[in-house]
Amino acid sequence: xxxxxxxxxxxxxxxxxxxxxxxxxxxxxxxxxxxxxxxxxxxxxxxxxxxxxxxxxxxxxxxxxxxxxxxxxxxxxxxxxxxxxxxxxxxxxxxxxxxxxxxxxxxxxxxxxxxxxxxxxxxxxxxxxxxxxxxxxxxxxxxxxxxxxxxxxxxxxxxxxxxxxxxxxxxxxxxxxxxxxxxxxxxxxxxxxxxxxxxxxxxxxxxxxxxxxxxxxxxxxxxxxxxxxxxxxxxxxxxxxxxxxxxxxxxxxxxxxxxxxxxxxxxxxxxxxxxxxxxxxxxxxxxxxxxxxxxxxxxxxxxxxxxxxxxxxxxxxxxxxxxxxxxxxxxxxxxxxxxxxxxxxxxxxxxxxxxxxxxxxxxxxxxxxxxxxxxxxxxxxxxxxxxxxxxxxxxxxxxx
Amino acid sequence: xxxxxxxxxxxxxxxxxxxxxxxxxxxxxxxxxxxxxxxxxxxxxxxxxxxxxxxxxxxxxxxxxxxxxxxxxxxxxxxxxxxxxxxxxxxxxxxxxxxxxxxxxxxxxxxxxxxxxxxxxxxxxxxxxxxxxxxxxxxxxxxxxxxxxxxxxxxxxxxxxxxxxxxxxxxxxxxxxxxxxxxxxxxxxxxxxxxxxxxxxxxxxxxxxxxxxxxxxxxxxxxxxxxxxxxxxxxxxxxxxxxxxxxxxxxxxxxxxxxxxxxxxxxxxxxxxxxxxxxxxxxxxxxxxxxxxxxxxxxxxxxxxxxxxxxxxxxxxxxxxxxxxxxxxxxxxxxxxxxxxxxxxxxxxxxxxxxxxxxxxxxxxxxxxxxxxxxxxxxxxxxxxxxxxxxxxxxxxxxxxxxxxxxxxxxxxxxxxxxxxxxxxxxxxxxxxxxxxxxxxxx
Numbered sequence: 001x002x003x004x005x006x007x008x009x010x011x012x013x014x015x016x017x018x019x020x021x022x023x024x025x026x027x028x029x030x031x032x033x034x035x036x037x038x039x040x041x042x043x044x045x046x047x048x049x050x051x052x053x054x055x056x057x058x059x060x061x062x063x064x065x066x067x068x069x070x071x072x073x074x075x076x077x078x079x080x081x082x083x084x085x086x087x088x089x090x091x092x093x094x095x096x097x098x099x100x101x102x103x104x105x106x107x108x109x110x111x112x113x114x115x116x117x118x119x120x121x122x123x124x125x126x127x128x129x130x131x132x133x134x135x136x137x138x139x140x141x142x143x144x145x146x147x148x149x150x151x152x153x154x155x156x157x158x159x160x161x162x163x164x165x166x167x168x169x170x171x172x173x174x175x176x177x178x179x180x181x182x183x184x185x186x187x188x189x190x191x192x193x194x195x196x197x198x199x200x201x202x203x204x205x206x207x208x209x210x211x212x213x214x215x216x217x218x219x220x221x222x223x224x225x226x227x228x229x230x231x232x233x234x235x236x237x238x239x240x241x242x243x244x245x246x247x248x249x250x251x252x253x254x255x256x257x258x259x260x261x262x263x264x265x266x267x268x269x270x271x272x273x274x275x276x277x278x279x280x281x282x283x284x285x286x287x288x289x290x291x292x293x294x295x296x297x298x299x300x301x302x303x304x305x306x307x308x309x310x311x312x313x314x315x316x317x318x319x320x321x322x323x324x325x326x327x328x329x330x331x332x333x334x335x336x337x338x339x340x341x342x343x344x345x346x347x348x349x350x351x352x353x354x355x356x357x358x359x360x361x362x363x364x365x366x367x368x369x370x371x372x373x374x375x376x377x378x379x380x381x382x383x384x385x386x387x388x389x390x391x392x393x394x395x396x397x398x399x400x
Numbered sequence: 401x402x403x404x405x406x407x408x409x410x411x412x413x414x415x416x417x418x419x420x421x422x423x424x425x426x427x428x429x430x431x432x433x434x435x436x437x438x439x440x441x442x443x444x445x446x447x448x449x450x451x452x453x454x455x456x457x458x459x460x461x462x463x464x465x466x467x468x469x470x471x472x473x474x475x476x477x478x479x480x481x482x483x484x485x486x487x488x489x490x491x492x493x494x495x496x497x498x499x500x501x502x503x504x505x506x507x508x509x510x511x512x513x514x515x516x517x518x519x520x521x522x523x524x525x526x527x528x529x530x531x532x533x534x535x536x537x538x539x540x541x542x543x544x545x546x547x548x549x550x551x552x553x554x555x556x557x558x559x560x561x562x563x564x565x566x567x568x569x570x571x572x573x574x575x576x577x578x579x580x581x582x583x584x585x586x587x588x589x590x591x592x593x594x595x596x597x598x599x600x601x602x603x604x605x606x607x608x609x610x611x612x613x614x615x616x617x618x619x620x621x622x623x624x625x626x627x628x629x630x631x632x633x634x635x636x637x638x639x640x641x642x643x644x645x646x647x648x649x650x651x652x653x654x655x656x657x658x659x660x661x662x663x664x665x666x667x668x669x670x671x672x673x674x675x676x677x678x679x680x681x682x683x684x685x686x687x688x689x690x691x692x693x694x695x696x697x698x699x700x701x702x703x704x705x706x707x708x709x710x711x712x713x714x715x716x717x718x719x720x721x722x723x724x725x726x727x728x729x730x731x732x733x734x735x736x737x738x739x740x741x742x743x744x745x746x747x748x749x750x751x752x753x754x755x756x757x758x759x760x761x762x763x764x765x766x767x768x769x770x771x772x773x774x775x776x777x778x779x780x781x782x783x784x785x786x787x788x789x790x791x792x793x794x795x796x797x798x799x800x801x802x803x804x805x806x807x808x809x810x811x812x813x814x815x816x817x818x819x820x821x822x823x824x825x826x827x828x829x830x831x832x833x834x835x836x837x838x839x840x841x842x843x
Contacts, residue, residue: 047478049771053507053521056767057514060777062705066513072480078509079481081585082497083488090484279493343487351484355491 050075073349085354087340093348094158101164102195103256105223108167109193112137120154124175127193135188141175144183148172167192197226197255200233202240205389207396214392215242215296219263222255222312227262231295234266238295243399244392245296247316248304250330250381254311257286257339257358264319265289267301267326272361273319276339284356300395301326302388305373310334317371318360327395328373329388337367481506504773508585516778517547518764524772526590540596541603542625543569544679547588555607557677557732559627563620569607576615577606589776599624632659634666636820641666644674645689648681648736653688660692660720670724670823672816676754680735683763689740692718693725693750698785699743705779714743725750726819729797734758742784742795751822752797753829754815761790799829 058065066074076090091099101107111130115123122143126133144151146162163171172187203214215237217230237245245267254260257274264273268288276284303317305328314333320326339356357367375391377384489496497505507521522530542562548554553575558565575583578594586594595603604619629652632643641663645656663671673693680686683700690699696716703709727750729741738757744750761782767775781791788795801818818829 049503049769049773050478050506050510052769053773053775054510056769056775057511057519057777060705060765060767060779061514061516061519062703062762062778062781063514063516066515068477070513071510072477074509074511074513075506076481076484076509078512079485079502079506080488081509082501082505083492083494084584085494088488088492338493341491343483343491345480345483347480349480351487353488353491354493356493 088353091350105225106194108190110188145174198229218248222259226259234295244300249313250306251308252313260312260315275359305330310336322361329375333370335370522774526593527774529593574608630655641668648685652685674728675737676730677732678737686736701783729754734760746785757794759794
């Protein structure tokens with residue numbers, strides 16, 4: 001072989017080797033999980049820029065720079081703001097803890113409700129038989145410190161949240177009482193406090209001159225405990241011989257999707273409750289939970305809705321309407337057809353992001369549209385309730 | 401190739417070579433594949449580098465604990481933001497913005513966390529406009545903007561006779577869009593860059609106004625913005641000299657002194673210096689204006705990011721050091737205007753009448769980042785001779801007198817009237833009740 005040929009052979013071999021390495025690499029990337037491939041798209045060195053910006057700020061800014069934590073929160077908020085989605089948000093640890101308690105429907109606390117008076121003070125209202133009431137805290141006491149740390153003025157709900165903690169641990173609070181503003185101190189052991197998400201009562205109505213009972217169930221919010229609470233309410237109402245059920249979802253801003261599916265399943269035999277549409281993912285179909293006793297059976301149902309009925313509450317209302325299981329009575333609902341997932345982050349903060357849209361069983365879009373009630377009643381809350389009772393009376397008459 | 405047949409001379413050798421080649425090929429393929437696996441694995445080389453917010457792309461082996469300890473001194477902890485971005489990529493329903501856009505957002509968020517509205521990040525596209533258009537500051541619609549605490553971009557002031565004023569734009573209007581581009585998430589510098597442009601060109605603003613149910617559009621033709629810096633006249637019964645100063649740009653003190661000399665020839669018994677809606681300008685001009693009215697003494701205290709304190713004094717060569725004087729200020733008086741007003745108040749040189757000033761006593765230094773974006777960082781803060789902070793506080797006048805929007809419409813000026821009254825008869829304006837503060841709820 002001539003020298004030229006040798007050189008050519010070497011070059012060709014090198015090129016070919018490089019190509020094979022490339023082919024191997026591409027083959028690996030093609031078989032890599034989607035997530036990994038997406039990651040590669042965002043491979044430009046944005047991190048260097050953030051460091052660069054922060055370097056300038058640290059070196060030149062005249063004021064005091066915020067803590068590492070606050071800077072990180074700021075950067076996360078800024079990045080999320082570029083999505084232009086008001087439901088995709090960053091949640092700091094304190095509010096996240098409150099939110100978690102709320103969704104769980106229970107927390108370690110002392111059993112007091114808070115209100116703010118016109119002076120911005122936190123006024124306590126102990127729950128009957130709760131730990132605070134038993135310790136001697138009275139309605140109207142003004143909270144001034146928790147575990148020795150005075151409350152800021154005016155205090156935010158997050159400041160008051162320090163009163164909560166692990167079940168079995170003590171908390172010391174100081175309050176001012178009465179016109180003399182007598183200063184009192186209580187040490188109270190935290191207990192499991194359950195937050196009711198459901199209220200119910202039988203309503204007596206008249207059908208063809210005879211008394212008939214309507215089971216009224218008001219769902220305030222969809223928490224982890226809501227399904228169980230609704231089941232217990234329905235069982236008690238069925239035992240009281242309810243001939244129809246009225247579910248009040250007015251001013252219910254939503255909550256857990258799973259709780260909505262659970263509640264809707266109490267009134268439907270089978271089929272779809274809601275369809276969840278994700279990006280780059282097949283639809284997720286949420287079906288009626290079957291194979292368990294359903295106290296409401298096939299008895300007539302009506303749902304009260306208004307413009308504050310949103311999210312999970314709209315899922316229940318939409319399923320009932322699409323299945324023609326009962327009438328929606330009231331005013332047009334809010335129209336929040338997106339599902340947010342909450343991801344807890346390492347330091348107790350969380351990101352809540354819009355992960356899906358949901359559709360009614362008939363694949364109706366809801367976002368920004370809402371559900372139109374079958375019977376529009378725009379009057380007072382009482383008028384809406386009266387109308388619902390009348391409609392159920394009519395349904396019971398037909399059912400007889 | 402010179403001799404294409406040479407390699408064919410020995411077929412057996414060729415076959416052997418070919419097999420060897422295939423074997424080596426397979427080996428290298430496997431090597432490449434392995435490299436792909438190793439490099440793209442989380443924690444692997446490429447993964448660390450690929451993540452847009454990874455702090456140490458060249459040093460992927462840094463453990464989480466180490467990088468945490470290091471961040472407090474030297475940078476940001478990217479674990480949180482990386483976690484959020486990863487969730488978004490896999491779970492978010494919408495279209496993901498580009499990495500560059502996410503980074504722009506993160507920098508803005510980082511800068512917002514400083515709590516200083518004047519430290520701003522200007523995205524590359526707008527920074528480019530600011531840099532390219534050197535005439536930009538002088539060709540536009542004749543209005544000044546600010547960002548409200550909620551992030552909205554608001555018109556602070558329109559200059560009489562200029563395009564914005566003629567087109568019916570009013571102070572207080574909120575800009576929603578410029579040429580149809582929504583300004584949500586943009587800061588005042590960025591929006592100003594969009595509004596400015598060569599004279600003769602059109603710009604369409606979408607505005608929101610308190611008394612209108614829905615946003616409306618105004619199309620304006622940009623002009624060269626030329627406004628007389630100083631205007632003066634005799635007011636009251638002709639015995640009080642009135643001088644207004646529009647801003648503290650280069651010719652300010654010279655023009656002011658010229659007008660002042662003319663007025664002093666008329667032997668006024670008092671002076672009114674109107675610094676209302678004066679957004680400031682050059683510190684050197686503020687000093688020279690101070691020199692005109694103040695005797696020798698401390699004029700301003702500057703503190704920079706290094707903690708250095710610099711005290712500057714006036715020179716004692718002023719032409720109007722003793723004549724009784726009122727300085728008019730309002731919420732549009734900012735920066736250099738607040739320095740002058742603050743020094744006049746602290747030294748007892750003048751009585752301040754009007755409303756609390758804007759509260760911008762700081763200097764920004766622009767830094768261009770490698771992506772072309774601009775970071776405007778507050779590097780210095782100003783204090784009055786008595787060491788009162790201006791920044792975020794403003795100067796509270798000795799007598800608070802407010803002009804209502806109706807006054808402006810009816811051609812009335814209660815603030816000026818109060819100044820004239822005060823200088824003529826010594827009658828002070830009635831005390832304005834401060835907004836009542838609720839009693840401290842907690843002992």
